Amino acid sequence: MLTRHRELLLWLVIGLLAAAGFWWAGRSRAPAAEEGRKVITWIVFISPLRDLYEQQIAEFERQHPDITVRIIWVPQSEYHMKFKTLAAAGQTPDMFYSGDVWLSYLMPFMADLSPLVKRDAGEIGLDDYFPEIRAAMQHAGRYYVVPEAVNISLLYYNRRLFRAAGLAEPSPEWTWDDLVRAGQKLTRPATAGDPGVWGCSRMEGWWGEWLTYIRQAGGTVFSPDGRRCVLDSPEAITGLRFYLEKSSKYHISAPGGHEPLNGFVNGRVAMLVVGHVNFWLNYNQVPDLDWDVQLLPAGPHSRTGGEVAIAGYSLSRTCRHPEATWALMKFMTRPEVIRHVVARGGVAVRRSIAEAEMRDPRGRSHPQNLAAVYGQLRYSLPIPRHPNFIEIMLQVVQPEVDRMILGELSPEETGRRAAGAVNAYLATFAPPAP
Amino acid sequence: MNSRRPETLWFWLFAGPALAGFALFSLWPMLESLWLSFCQYDVVAPARFIGLRNYVYLLTSDPAFWPSVKVTLVFTAVQMPLSVAAALGVALLLNQPGRGRGFWRAVYFLPSILPQAASVAVFVYIFQADGGLLNRLLALGGVTGPAWTSSPVWALPVLIAISLWGFGYPMVIFLGGLQTVPRELYEAAHIDGAGAWARFRHITLPLISPVLFFNVVMGVIGALKVFDLAYAFGAAQGLIPGGPARATLFYGLNLYQQAFTYFHMGLASAMAWILFAVILLLTWLNFRLGRRWVHYGD
Known part of the structure; x- marks a missing residue:
C-alpha cells in the first residue's frame, strides 16, 4: 500500500522523468560557437x-x-x-x-x-x-x-569494334543517319556461343537519351512560361520516334528491357549515346576497352540537345x-x-x-x-528549370516512355498521354517554372 | 473507493507508459496525418489547407494511383491464395511422422528469416534477361526467355514468385493448428473407411479453419501493404522503383515515394487513409464471410 505522500512523490518522479525526456528529445542540436570560433x-x-x-x-x-x-x-x-x-x-x-x-x-x-x-x-x-x-x-x-x-553528354564508342567492322571512327559532322548507318554495320546478331554486338545502346529508365533526341529535333518539355507540357508537339514526337526506332526499325539497339548489362564495358555495345563522365574511371579500369568520345550526332533540327x-x-x-x-x-x-x-x-x-x-x-x-x-x-543545354522536374520526368513521363519502347504505345500516344498527365499534375500541384 | 485507488495507480503505472507511447507515437501521428491529408505540405513550408484536392487528384488525375491500386489488388488476389496454399501444403507434409521432420521444418522456415532485400537481389540475377540463370537454362532447351524483370508483362508474376519463397510464418502457424487436431478423429474416420482427401476435407480443414482464417486475414493485410519487396526489386536492377511502366508500382511503394522522395506529405497522407479504409473494409468483409466457414468448436 502506498501512502498518499509516497504516491505524490511517485507521480513527481514520473513527471520529472517525462519532462527530462521531452527536453532531451527536443533540445537544439545547432552547432554552438566553440570558444569564439x-x-x-x-x-x-x-x-x-x-x-x-x-x-x-x-x-x-x-x-x-x-x-x-x-x-x-x-x-x-x-x-x-x-x-x-x-x-x-x-x-x-x-x-x-x-x-x-x-x-x-x-x-x-x-x-x-x-x-x-x-x-x-x-x-x-x-x-x-x-x-x-x-x-x-x-x-x-x-x-x-x-x-x-x-x-x-557525349557519343562514346568502342574503337576496337569500329576497327573490326572496317569503319572510320565517328566524326564531329555525324548526324542521326550516320549513327544508324554505322550502328547497322556494327550490329552482329547473337548466335550459339557468341553473345553478339549491338551497334548502339539505348539508355532506359531515365530521360537522358530521349530528352536529347527531343531537343535535337526542336522539341522541349515545357512551354516557355513553364505552365504547360509540350511533349505532344510534332518535334517532341520526332525525338521519341527516333528513340523507339533505334530498336524497332533500325535494329541497332536491343529491344526494350534487353539492354545488355554493362554492354559498353564488355564489348557487346559499340556506341553509347549520352553516357556520364562519372563512368570514365570505371571504363579505364577495363584492360581491353579501347574507347573514345565524339560530339553527339546532330538531329533534324540541330546538334544542340545534350545535357x-x-x-x-x-x-x-x-x-x-x-x-x-x-x-x-x-x-x-x-x-x-x-x-x-x-x-x-x-x-x-x-x-x-x-x-x-x-x-x-x-x-x-x-x-x-x-x-x-x-x-x-x-x-x-541545362536541364529544364522546373522545381518538380525530376518527379515529373521519372514518375509521370518515364512510365509512358517505358510503355512505348515495349511496344504498347506509339510515339504519338506517348507524347499525348505524357503531356496530358503532366498538365494535370501542374494544374494541381506544381508552381509554374520561373 | 479507497481500496481501488492503489489498483488504479498500479494500472496507470504499468499501462501508462505504453498508453502514453501509443498516444504520442501512434494516435497523434494518425490524427495529424488525417489533417495533413487535406493539406499541401512539403515538410519545409507550413501546411496549407486545400480541402479535398488531394483525394480528388488521386482518384481522378494521378497517373500512378489507379495503376498502383491495380498492381496491389492483382498481387493480393494471386499471391495470398498461393502463399496460404503453399504454407498449408508444406505444413501438412511436415506434420507427418517420420525421421528428420525437425530438420525439414527448419529448412522450409529458413527463407523467412532472410532479409527480403537480399533474397530479391539474388532472384533478380536469376531472372536477368541477358545472362540470367533461368534464361541460360531455357537457352539450353532452345528457348529464348523473355526479359523477366524489365517486361511489364512478366515483372509482376516474377515478384509474386519471389514473394512465395518466404512462407515460413504462416507454415508454422498451420503446423501449430494441425497439431491441435485430435488423432482419434482420424482413427475413427479411417476405421469408417474415409480416404486421405475425405479426412482432410471433413476433419482437418474444419478444425484448422480458425488458423486458416487468421492466415488469410493477415495475408490480405500483408499483401496490401507490400513495400520492401517492390522497392528492393527496383533497386536491385538500378531502376526507378515501381518500373517498368509502373508494372511493380505497389500502393505502399507509391505512397512512400510521394512522401519521402517527393515530399508530398498531404497526398501521401490521403493515400494512407484510403488504404486504411480499404483494409478495414476487406477485413470486415473477411470476418463476415468467415462466419460461413470458420468453426470455433462452439
Missing part, C-alpha cells in the same frame, strides 16, 4: 572524393583558425531526405551540394550569390569558367552555384556565417581543387585547366578526344 556546417554525400574533401577542410581550418567546418556525410540516396529533414528542423546546412538537376528543386533554400560573385569575380576567376558553365551557375540572371565538376549538368556548392539562405561559408566555397572550388577533381577522371569546369590538359595530354588515359569533350559544351 565560427562553426559552419556542410552537407555532402559520400563519394570517392571524400579523402580530397577531408584534406582540403583540414587545410582550410589551418588557414582560418577562427572557423570550424562540420561535415555531414550522407549516402547519396539519402541526401535529399536528410537535407529536407534538417531544413524542416530549422537546421539547414550552411553549405550544401547542388547542381543542375537539383538547382530548381533546392532554390527555396539557396542564397543569391550574385553580390558575392561580382565582388570577388577576380578572385574566383569568374571569366575562367566556360560560358556554358557560367550560364548553368545562374538562374534568372542570378548566381546560385559555384561548380566543382560537370557532366557533359550540361554542373555539380557544385550553394550557400544556405539561413546561413549564420555567410562570409565564412563563402570563403569555404571559394576554397573548395579554387583551381588547385579542380585539378585534383580532373586528375581523378572529372571534366574541368575552368577553361585554363581544360586548355592545359589539351596542350599536354601526356600520361592521359581515355578519352583522348578532349576537343570533343569541351567542344560538346557549345551544343549542350
Whole structure:
C-alpha cells in the first residue's frame, strides 16, 4: 500500500522523468560557437572524393583558425531526405551540394550569390569558367552555384569494334543517319556461343537519351512560361520516334528491357549515346576497352540537345556565417581543387585547366578526344528549370516512355498521354517554372 | 473507493507508459496525418489547407494511383491464395511422422528469416534477361526467355514468385493448428473407411479453419501493404522503383515515394487513409464471410 505522500512523490518522479525526456528529445542540436570560433556546417554525400574533401577542410581550418567546418556525410540516396529533414528542423546546412538537376528543386533554400560573385569575380576567376558553365551557375540572371565538376553528354564508342567492322571512327559532322548507318554495320546478331554486338545502346529508365533526341529535333518539355507540357508537339514526337526506332526499325539497339548489362564495358555495345563522365574511371579500369568520345550526332533540327549538368556548392539562405561559408566555397572550388577533381577522371569546369590538359595530354588515359569533350559544351543545354522536374520526368513521363519502347504505345500516344498527365499534375500541384 | 485507488495507480503505472507511447507515437501521428491529408505540405513550408484536392487528384488525375491500386489488388488476389496454399501444403507434409521432420521444418522456415532485400537481389540475377540463370537454362532447351524483370508483362508474376519463397510464418502457424487436431478423429474416420482427401476435407480443414482464417486475414493485410519487396526489386536492377511502366508500382511503394522522395506529405497522407479504409473494409468483409466457414468448436 502506498501512502498518499509516497504516491505524490511517485507521480513527481514520473513527471520529472517525462519532462527530462521531452527536453532531451527536443533540445537544439545547432552547432554552438566553440570558444569564439565560427562553426559552419556542410552537407555532402559520400563519394570517392571524400579523402580530397577531408584534406582540403583540414587545410582550410589551418588557414582560418577562427572557423570550424562540420561535415555531414550522407549516402547519396539519402541526401535529399536528410537535407529536407534538417531544413524542416530549422537546421539547414550552411553549405550544401547542388547542381543542375537539383538547382530548381533546392532554390527555396539557396542564397543569391550574385553580390558575392561580382565582388570577388577576380578572385574566383569568374571569366575562367566556360560560358556554358557560367550560364548553368545562374538562374534568372542570378548566381546560385559555384561548380566543382560537370557532366557533359557525349557519343562514346568502342574503337576496337569500329576497327573490326572496317569503319572510320565517328566524326564531329555525324548526324542521326550516320549513327544508324554505322550502328547497322556494327550490329552482329547473337548466335550459339557468341553473345553478339549491338551497334548502339539505348539508355532506359531515365530521360537522358530521349530528352536529347527531343531537343535535337526542336522539341522541349515545357512551354516557355513553364505552365504547360509540350511533349505532344510534332518535334517532341520526332525525338521519341527516333528513340523507339533505334530498336524497332533500325535494329541497332536491343529491344526494350534487353539492354545488355554493362554492354559498353564488355564489348557487346559499340556506341553509347549520352553516357556520364562519372563512368570514365570505371571504363579505364577495363584492360581491353579501347574507347573514345565524339560530339553527339546532330538531329533534324540541330546538334544542340545534350545535357550540361554542373555539380557544385550553394550557400544556405539561413546561413549564420555567410562570409565564412563563402570563403569555404571559394576554397573548395579554387583551381588547385579542380585539378585534383580532373586528375581523378572529372571534366574541368575552368577553361585554363581544360586548355592545359589539351596542350599536354601526356600520361592521359581515355578519352583522348578532349576537343570533343569541351567542344560538346557549345551544343549542350541545362536541364529544364522546373522545381518538380525530376518527379515529373521519372514518375509521370518515364512510365509512358517505358510503355512505348515495349511496344504498347506509339510515339504519338506517348507524347499525348505524357503531356496530358503532366498538365494535370501542374494544374494541381506544381508552381509554374520561373 | 479507497481500496481501488492503489489498483488504479498500479494500472496507470504499468499501462501508462505504453498508453502514453501509443498516444504520442501512434494516435497523434494518425490524427495529424488525417489533417495533413487535406493539406499541401512539403515538410519545409507550413501546411496549407486545400480541402479535398488531394483525394480528388488521386482518384481522378494521378497517373500512378489507379495503376498502383491495380498492381496491389492483382498481387493480393494471386499471391495470398498461393502463399496460404503453399504454407498449408508444406505444413501438412511436415506434420507427418517420420525421421528428420525437425530438420525439414527448419529448412522450409529458413527463407523467412532472410532479409527480403537480399533474397530479391539474388532472384533478380536469376531472372536477368541477358545472362540470367533461368534464361541460360531455357537457352539450353532452345528457348529464348523473355526479359523477366524489365517486361511489364512478366515483372509482376516474377515478384509474386519471389514473394512465395518466404512462407515460413504462416507454415508454422498451420503446423501449430494441425497439431491441435485430435488423432482419434482420424482413427475413427479411417476405421469408417474415409480416404486421405475425405479426412482432410471433413476433419482437418474444419478444425484448422480458425488458423486458416487468421492466415488469410493477415495475408490480405500483408499483401496490401507490400513495400520492401517492390522497392528492393527496383533497386536491385538500378531502376526507378515501381518500373517498368509502373508494372511493380505497389500502393505502399507509391505512397512512400510521394512522401519521402517527393515530399508530398498531404497526398501521401490521403493515400494512407484510403488504404486504411480499404483494409478495414476487406477485413470486415473477411470476418463476415468467415462466419460461413470458420468453426470455433462452439
